[in-house]
Amino acid sequence: MKNRNRKTYPLWMATPGLVVYVVIFIIPTFASFYFSTTIWNLKDTTFVGLENFITFFTMTNTRTALINTAIFALTTCLAKILLGLLLARYVCSGIRSGKYLKIVIFFPYLLGNVVVALAFRALLEPEGTVNQFLTAMGLEAVHWLTDKHFALLSCIIADIWKGIGTVTIILIAGICAIPKTYFEAAAIDGADPWQIFRKITLPLLLPSINTVLTLCLIGGLRSYDLIQALTGGGPGYSSEVLGTAIYKLFARGSYGLATAGNVILFVAVALIVFPLNSFIARREAEIL
């Protein structure tokens, strides 16, 4: 019986999907591994071995870009999860405006990154709303986008605002999936809200947090468009991330070198995300 069930859907039925996947994902990925070892002008390639990788790592902005990418990915990821948890908990606490809040929180997700960046540029420009507010409060105006101490921070804030909607919605779904009986039982036993959150909500929410963590981290490491539109990686290299550094190379026609940068980014994402994922999955199994 079991065997016959398996044979109901022959393997060849997967072919269309597989073909699309191979053509659109697998082949370009392996092609990019090849192009990253060449000097490439879109028509001809000259094989240069690992030279592009060495060049990429010796470029002045690469070190800054690597550090900034790590800072950007980690801070946005953590902030989104912490704030998302608070918001999700608040929205799910049975308040009357819960439904409305869900929509409001999710709304930024519907906007394109560049739209968000343009809105933030309007807010953060020297005479923008934020600085007007600061000066009205008697504080000093800040060059949010052109001061090297604030540029990356501004990008991080914009990204958190943009991304918190998805995180919150996933966490709300996670919280809603926890059976009410646990909370009732804990309440009867006299647990306070913090204990309920720590001992029931958080452990049972781990699968959702795992998903969110992985998504945010990958998104953060790969982030490009928001930063490009907001600061372009500047001033200087102060908000340069791998994405903006690679883009500049593409724009100048150094296609092989830029592809090498992309391969490095790909490997970095894989090296960080896969071990992290399996680590969290193990922890999940231990807790449950």
Add this chain to the structure above:
Amino acid sequence: MKKKLALALALSLTLGLVACGSPDEPSSGNSGDKNGASVSGDVGGASDSSEEGSDAAGSVSGSSQESSGADNAKTPEHWNFEGVTLNIAHSTTGEVGDALQAQLDAFCELTGCKIEVELLSSNSEESVYTLEVRAATGNLPDLFQSSIGAQLDKLDPKANIYDLSGQDWIRENVTSSYLDLVSDADTGAVYCIPLTTSNVAGCFYNKKVYEDLQLEIPLTWEEFLNNCEIIKTQTDKVPVVTPYSDGAGSQILFLSQYFYVHQEDPDFADKYTNREIELHDSETFMRGLYKLNDLYTKQYQSDDPLAVSFEKSAADLANGDAAMTFSRTNILSTISNVAPDKIDDIGFFPLPDTSAEVRGVATWMPVAWCMSKTIAPEKEACALALMEYLTTSEAIDAYCEVTVPTGAFMLNGVSLPDTISAAAREAQEWVAKSSTSVMEYSCNIKGSNMVTILQMAETGEYSPEEAISEIEKDNAIDARQKGVAGW
């Protein structure tokens, strides 16, 4: 009910995806805004100074758009291209963009054809990159805007661009100095016609501020700094407004210095390309960076230069909030847009250097219209007619009805109208007297971080020595990637 709900949800998700999938377009639009006004000159071409000079001089001396050769400047009456639709891509925005549109509209009216315009990114690097990819994949539009000089080679003209040398009008209508730059020296093929006007770089100043303070036009950099000091101490105006948020704005002064480098060593660009010299060995070349450093250390530039846009610099200069700015003549079309009544308050002088005797300007030749080699046969005649039309005085009339030109058209028998501003005229006179085109068009080596490095030099992050070492390092990577021999 549930079905409806699911449908609504699916719809909202799709809309969400559309919203998320769109960043590309605003992105290019955004960079367009950033560099919008710089477009007409940001891409350009190398030129031979003496020839360019004489052409431009000829243009200035003429009184209005008159056609010298009556045959070449008239459009044939038999043009009828009803039912043909041309696809055109360019990256020119602002008033000049409107002027191009007026030319295209006039052609449509004349011939009955249709033209679909695609606006490419105004960021010159992005648009070159877009066209390069399209050329490599055989998807070039029928007509498109391109850079000329060394940058034209990126598009592999032999394989991708229509050869215009067989057209009888080309040599009659387009100046020979321009044709030299867009021709293949071996085969004689001609690939482009000029799209806008040439651009001249130098210092634009507010005459009223100079009059009020009784300042003289500075002949040397030292005198220039003295003027800045007087402006700084005696007024609350910014001596030099520096639009460093703009990619072009942060490079103009540095690139204009090439006039003096070229004066000292006419083969500088070739020697550098062949790796016979280093940039830091040339004191004259280094002075470009020292000048930027002077503006920063002596606090003669804008307070937050990285937040100053090209448009703001034009407005500040016109309104007298700033006394001077280093820019190209295309700033005049922005000024006539933001402060039309102030255009006559603006004057021009070349970037000063060490000697009062040797002064001159760096120029950018007009960017070009090119025709795709793979154009469909039924569109070919129409596209050729349009190319011809664009080189006639009728097309220039249509252009000048929308905006006042700020440089020479590089067309025979077409001269600048009387209405051009005094600063544009001064700039053109300098082109005739002593000028050279900027280095990047006779030497294709330019690293991807040039703008960033200059911005760091302009805000004190790098000393001139650090900046040049970074530029050389960055250029070396670019030269290697381009496969330049010897690197």
